[in-house]
Amino acid sequence: MMMILLGFIAGVITIGYHNIFSGLLPVSGWLSSGFLFLLMIVVLTRVTVRHYLILHPVIYTMSSVALFGLAFIFGTGYAHWQLNHALQQRLSEPVEQTALVRVVGISDGVGEDWRQVVETVAVENRSQSGQPSQARWLLYGAFDWNKHQSVTPPDMQPGQLWQVRVKLKPAHSNASPGAFDVERWLLQQHITATGTVQTAQQLTPQQLQQLQLKPESLLQQLQNTLQRERLRIRQHFMQWDANPSHTAKNAVAESPVDKNHTVKNNTAKGVLLGLLTGDRGLIDADTTLLYQQMGISHLLAISGPHVILAALMITWLLQKLLDRFPAVYLKAERRRWLLPVFMLVVVLYAGLAGFDIPAQRTVLMVGLAAGLLWFRQRWSRTCILLMSASILLLLDPLAILSAAFWLSFGAVAILLSMNVPQPGQHETSVSQGTLKQWQIKVMQFVQLQWRLFVLLSPLVLLSFAKISWLAPLVNLVAIPLLSAVVLPVNLLAYAVFWLSPALADVIWSVALRLLDVFHAGLACLAYYFPNALQPFYLNSLQLMALFAMLGLLVLPRGIIPRWWFAFLIIPVCYPAWPVAPLTVQVLDVGQGLSVIVKTRHHAMLVDTGAKIGNSNMGNKVVIPALQAQGIHRLDKLMLTHLDSDHSGGAPAILQQLAVSQLTSSETFAPYPTYLCEAGQSWQWDGVQFRVLSPLPAHFRATGKIANSKNEKSCVLMVEVPAQADIPAQRVLIMGDAGLYTEFLLQQQTIPLQADLLILGHHGSQHSSSSPFLASVHPQRAVVSAGYLNRYGHPKPIVLARLNEQGIAVDSTIDSGTLTYVLGQQKYLKPQRYRDKNLWLQRIYD
Secondary structure, eight states, X not given: OHHXXXXXXXXXXXXXXXXXXXXXXXXXXXXXXXXXXXXXXXXXXXXXXXXXXXXXXXXXXXXXXXXXXXHHHHHHXXXXXXXXXXXXXXXXXXXEEEEEEEEESOOSSSGGGOEEEEEEEEETTHHHHTOOSSOEEEEEOOEXXXXXXXXXXXXXXXXXXXXXXXXXXXXXXXXXXXXXXXXXXXXXXXXXXXXXXXXXXEOOHHHHHHHTOOOOOHHHHHHHHHHHHHHHXXXXXXXXXXXXXXXXHHHHXXXXXXXXXXXXXHHHHHHHHHHHXXXXXXXXXXXXXXXXXXXXXXXXXXXXXXHHHHHHHHHHHHHHHHHTOTTHHHHSOHHHHHHHHHHHHHHHHHHHTTOOHHHHHHXXXXXXXXXXXXXXXXXXXXXXHHHHHHHHHHHOGGGGGOHHHHHHHHHHHHHHHSOOOOHHHHHXXXXXXXXXXXXXXXXXXXXXXXXXXXXXXXXXXXXXXXXXXXXXXXXXXHHHHIXXXXXXXXXXXXXXXXXXXXXXXXXXXXXXXXXXXXXXXXXXXXXXXXXXXEEOOOOHHHHHHHHHHHHHHHSXXXXXXXXXXXXXXXXHHSXXXXXXXXXXXXXXXXXXXXXXXXXXXXXXXXXXXXXXXXXEHXXXXXXXXXXXXXXXXXXXXXXXXOOHHHHTTHHHHHHHXXXXXXXXXXXXXXXXXXXXXXXXEEEETTEEEEEEESOHHHHHOOTTTTTOTTXXXXXXXXXXXXXXXXXXXXXXXXXXXXXXXXXXXXXXSSOOOOSEEEOGGGGOTTSOOHHHHHHHOOSEEEEOOOTTOTTOOSOHXXXXXXXXXXXXXXXXXXXXXXXXXXXXXXXOXXXXXXXXXXXXXXXXX
């Protein structure tokens, strides 16, 4: 059985490597079913032969390998079949749609952060929209551009039916190294499109009767009931006017923490709600960042400890009640009474917590363990874990794309790998006295935290590319406090809430005071250790070496020599970054521009993308992309001009990264700025940099040209000298320079020919004239623009000019981040980030 489970899970994992396996292994449904049938035949044959004959070790090993292989092929085919099916359901182009939808769960946030998942019941003109009859949409509230404020979202509640008019658009994210992959997240959530609510009206009971819809199943009714209970608790917490803790106030006031690190009492209520039901809708961004900095975000996920503690509390009360009536044990033994109740509480509380992946894992593992106990069977802990993972992936193979799956099952696997104390060891500890027992338990807990931190670090880095070195220390306090003190009080208050909300508020206030003091301590740590959360972007070789190192730590001594550890440290600590004379990376920052220019030992950034509302491309895309290349310091930051789509992310970058020199076409207050002008030049590692504009004529101009920031953009030419049989190669970055600047540049004696041209003004018709393109004569031209941008960039007339002159066009809209290596080959070939995964490509098929 173990080989089958391992093979199936390994096969599903290949879903993340679709480009490699799709051409080698079956992806259709009937082929997967055929391999499943073949697998079942092999299993039955093996069981039968083993029952009647003693298998030779060689035959036994060969049959195990065959089982693993067949399970692997089935898992791969089944997972890729499900992936293709999910991708085919996604919306392919924007559409305005009227539909009857059913509300799924509760909204992720409140107010401006409101967003709600709905499931379509009936879609108007479904054949024209291309949407399936039953699809999931993620709806956002509308924005009133006249009043510059968000429109109050509709009061949707779980299970309700609404008639909505929405503007739908395909799933889209900034496809760039280190940036959060929204398309992957939406795919894993089975959401086919996102949209903005234009109008929404709840159906009346009379309208529901006229529709004669199919009644909800018992499972759907139970889910909606639990979700409405989650909403009731949220609304109670929103209306609850808890008195702030004086202790917390004093702690925060006396600590040298500024307002950016102070966690408010209202936020503590959000954390309390998150600990109870997993609902993070009331937790603000500052508190989320604080928990990430301390490495304790996992405590807000409702998983095993939360669910099992609630079930144990109810089961303990039931046991005490049954003990008063011992006659009931004559009808059935104790476990026959307690196991069903225990399992029922586990399922209900997991449903109340939203039934996400950690809760699903808990239900499956507890259910298997309870079933084995009921039928007096024994399985190994590893077999229970693998069976739970296999069932979850069989029901939803796309769960493998979620970081929650890896971290949840990974943490449990590490816990199960811990040595269980032997009976003799336990007796010895008892004889040593209570104090000695507590010392042993504390040491075991400390060892457990360090082991979890070390062994989970590859999965954390793989999922989030950053880790907090304070995590093992903070968890030593946070886990006992939140799990053993705050959570029981929280659950007790919720139990009382059903009888007396006022009394429940009193109990919740106790937990709230504890959280206030705890948050004050976290704020102090964040003040003194602001860089506790460190980014670590590892390449494939580093990850493989790190996993191998951890394997050496986990394996029993004697199997593999531990001195091999030394050889693995080298690739982990000293990565072999690819070194080229010049690397130019045009980041996918949407409607804006940001270009990383990197030589062998120097790096500069040209523009930083936009900042629109809470969306800052500096934090969202640019900084992760720099860190992904190991760049923690910039030799130069050039802002071609101070339009928001080019300089909006600059403050975030200047605050978080060391920048040797900031240069722009005008002063970027309050930062010291070196003004760029034509004629400036410098050299890094043999690569020549020259500023071609702004020219003196720009400052003598009158009228619109004099007031135009675009025309005064810094224009940069970067040249790699000729090497062996490779001629000199150049890159020309135009910023937002338009036709006037192009005309002036053509009047200069400096040659404009370049192999790579980053088009001015995102492909606007006010730039990239035919004479200028003929002067530059590039191999490739790059358009950096946003998907569905309201300006319509790039303009068809510009594309026509490029096509007329035979210039290849690359766009961040279609390709995501584009990377070019100069000085290694004659003809430039871009590396397109959207080629990395299938879900990043499907939107443009």
